[in-house]
Every structure is written in structure tokens, then in C-alpha cells.
Amino acid sequence: MIKKIYQNCLLPVMVVALLVNYTSAQNPIIRNQFTADPSARVFGDRVYVYPSHDILATEGKGRVGWFCMEDYHVFSSSNLSDWTDHGMIVTQNTVPWVRPNSYSMWAPDCIERNGKYYFYFPTAAKDTVTYGRGFTIGVAVADKPEGPFTPEATPIKGVRGIDPNVFLDKDGQAYLYWSAGNIYVAKLKSNMLELDSEVKTLGDLPSKGLKEGPYMFERNGIYYLTYPHVENKTERLEYAIGNNPLGPFKVTGVIMDESESGCWTNHHSVIQFRNQWYLFYHNKDYSPRFDKARSIRADSLSFNADGTIKKVIPTLRGIGVTNPGKEIQIDRYSAISPEGTSTDFIDTTNRFLGWKTVFNKPGAWVQYNTVDFGKTAFKNLLVSAISETGGTLQIRTGSVDGTVVAQVKIPKTSEWKQVKATVLKFPKGVQNLFVLLKDDKQVAVDWIRFE
Numbered sequence: 001m002i003k004k005i006y007q008n009c010l011l012p013v014m015v016v017a018l019l020v021n022y023t024s025a026q027n028p029i030i031r032n033q034f035t036a037d038p039s040a041r042v043f044g045d046r047v048y049v050y051p052s053h054d055i056l057a058t059e060g061k062g063r064v065g066w067f068c069m070e071d072y073h074v075f076s077s078s079n080l081s082d083w084t085d086h087g088m089i090v091t092q093n094t095v096p097w098v099r100p101n102s103y104s105m106w107a108p109d110c111i112e113r114n115g116k117y118y119f120y121f122p123t124a125a126k127d128t129v130t131y132g133r134g135f136t137i138g139v140a141v142a143d144k145p146e147g148p149f150t151p152e153a154t155p156i157k158g159v160r161g162i163d164p165n166v167f168l169d170k171d172g173q174a175y176l177y178w179s180a181g182n183i184y185v186a187k188l189k190s191n192m193l194e195l196d197s198e199v200k201t202l203g204d205l206p207s208k209g210l211k212e213g214p215y216m217f218e219r220n221g222i223y224y225l226t227y228p229h230v231e232n233k234t235e236r237l238e239y240a241i242g243n244n245p246l247g248p249f250k251v252t253g254v255i256m257d258e259s260e261s262g263c264w265t266n267h268h269s270v271i272q273f274r275n276q277w278y279l280f281y282h283n284k285d286y287s288p289r290f291d292k293a294r295s296i297r298a299d300s301l302s303f304n305a306d307g308t309i310k311k312v313i314p315t316l317r318g319i320g321v322t323n324p325g326k327e328i329q330i331d332r333y334s335a336i337s338p339e340g341t342s343t344d345f346i347d348t349t350n351r352f353l354g355w356k357t358v359f360n361k362p363g364a365w366v367q368y369n370t371v372d373f374g375k376t377a378f379k380n381l382l383v384s385a386i387s388e389t390g391g392t393l394q395i396r397t398g399s400v401d402g403t404v405v406a407q408v409k410i411p412k413t414s415e416w417k418q419v420k421a422t423v424l425k426f427p428k429g430v431q432n433l434f435v436l437l438k439d440d441k442q443v444a445v446d447w448i449r450f451e
């Protein structure tokens, strides 16, 4: 079945193409399902993300209150703003060796070699005598990044654990990293399906607190072994560096602190795309009270001159340039006034409908960065708003005192209403937008859009 799903509106569903397309330039980047453990990869001129697919367990389907994952989807984008869901690529009960209905399709990875795409996933095997009772790691192979993927008949021999990560070094040697309390590595044969060395435990890492989710990348001859680690209460993203994929590694720093939301896990990947580095990670945006229903995010990452990683502060704005002709979700703001502005879910019975921004003091504002107006002279501004008092909003560029692009009078309304205003001064090029409340009223905004 073919569907097109609009951001902030899972309905109407229209049959239009073989893919599910929707706009999402902000965090979380995937807005129609729970996603976690993002493995981002650059294949050709697109970024592909292979996440876990969290679902909610129910009696008889997974373990209630725990991780529950049945399958994997892959998503891709050419601009980091518009993401396409290519649909399900691997599901538990069509993999010959997987224990049926184990709902344990945890964090995957995917890598390309000689035109083939190798998708690695950890899960429980039905043959516990051969593969043990815990997790083992299997591979599915495709000719294209979005599949179709054909699972191998058996998992990789000699691997017990979760969170596979494959690194292909410049000399053509591939390495498989995974975790099971510690972090392990072994060389892979060039067929990418079998180990080609002894398994090595990476022992130069913190000895206390869970470590998992390894992700290796190389930059300027430095090998970065990155991993979530529980130093205190929940996982934070840390890294160690070395000059060889097998180590030794020197514990070097923190990439991202523990999540303020209290999401116990974090799990990440690092890519360079068009000269910018990015960190993909997860939080629990759509599920504030249950941290096994997660959502993937992305933010920019950068390095110090000595090669150390600058700590990434998670943002709601995320990455990508926003098209003003599409709905701009200002609740995914870049900055917010110290008082008078807050955000909340539009509908707590369906959180995938997204968030609203509530302004309730004169001068309260949000800043939303990197909107590319190009050379188009947009004539009107459309605001989706609701207000019991009515109120006046201004959209400015540059700063909160900057040029007034439009002023819109929101009438008293008990239902969401799209209100139009004339653009007073056409913005050009890439702009940071400010939305502010002029009067002593209360107005909630779902999105704004130029036309």
C-alpha cells in the first residue's frame, strides 16, 4: 500500500507513491513512528538512517514495560530536512534463524561494500544450543541501501551480543564491533559475513558502568571509538581515540551529556555529509513517561583543532534548512524567551500530532533558525493558531527587534484556525525567524507557513 503522510497530520492518508514521504527538518526527525538507535550512513548523495523500531508491547506481544521491536525501516534524505520512509526492510519472523515473536530486533547497522549493502542486526536465535539464549548478530544483504534485503540463513558465528557496528577502513579491512557489557571487536572477512580473527575485548575503556552501542569512525588518521556509557545515572555518549581500529584507545571525552529528559538509553552514529559532521542519537520526545518508545534526532557536530570532539548540546531545531513554503514547526525552536513562551503536545492522546507553542506575555518570543527564502517573494503568511483571547503575533527576521516581515491578528477561536496576513517585507536568502506576541493575550501556534 502506498501512502503519503504529512507532518503533524497522520491523516488524510493518500495513495500516491511507493514511499512514505513527509517533511521534518527538526528533532525528532521521524514523526510517524517510534525510532531509536540510529545508524546513519552516507550512500551516494543521500543520508540513510537505519534505526531500531520501538513499538509498545501488549499482553502476548513482547514484554510489557520493556523494549519491543519487531522489524526495521530505513529512512533517507538528500537535504536532511525531508525524510522518506522506505518501509520495512527486515522483520523478525521472516529471518530463518530468529526465535519467532521474540520482539528483540535491537540496534542495527548497515554498510556498503563493492555495491552490496550489508545490514547487521542483533536478536534472539531459536537454536539456543548453538547460539545461546541471549542475543546474537545476523546479516541481511541487498543491492540497494533501501533493499530488498535477503537475510542470511544463520547468524555470524562466534558473536554473542548486541549493537553491531561495522567499520570499513581505508585499506579495505572491515571490523565488526558489538557490545555485551564490554565492547568487542573482530576483523570481518571480505565477504562481510564471517569473522576473520579472534574476538578482542576492548579493555581500555571505563571499567565501571554499562558500556554499549559502539560506533567507530576515522578522521585525519584518528580512530574514534564512540559509545554510550553509564558514568552516573543514565547513558551519556563518550569517546576514546586511538591510531588503530583495534586499539589501544585512550578515553578522551564526552560527546553528549545524559539526557535531561531522563531517557535511560542513548545510542548514536556520526557521519560527515557535504563537509559537515553530524551526530544522530535518540531521546523519548513522543513518549515522555516511557523511555522504551524513543525518537531519533540529529544535531551538528564539530571538532577542536587537536581532533577532540566539541560536546554536542541537543537541540529541538536539529539540522537541515527549512523551506518557508512548508509548515515551519516553531515549537522546534532554536531559542526561546526566558518567560512567557512554552511548548506542549497538541493532543496527548495522539502525540504524533506534534507540539504547539504557547505565548502568554507581551514580548514573549521564539527564534527559529535557517529558513531559506531564496529569491521567492512570498506574499502571505499563514499561521495555524488557537486563542481564547485573540492576540497579535509578529514575525521578524534577524533579531527579536529586527525587520517585521508580517503581523497577524489571531481572532478569538476555540478551534485551530489558519489565519492569513500579508507579508510586509519579503525576506530573502537564509534567515533566522522570530515569532513574538505583541499584546497581553494568550495565543497557541501549531505552525507558520509562507505562500
Ligand code: FUB
Pocket (backbone or CB within 6 Å): 036, 037, 052, 067, 106, 107, 162, 163, 212, 213, 265, 266, 267
Ligand atoms: O534499543 C535497544 C537497546 O537500547 C540498544 O541495543 C541499546 O544500545 C540501547 O539503545
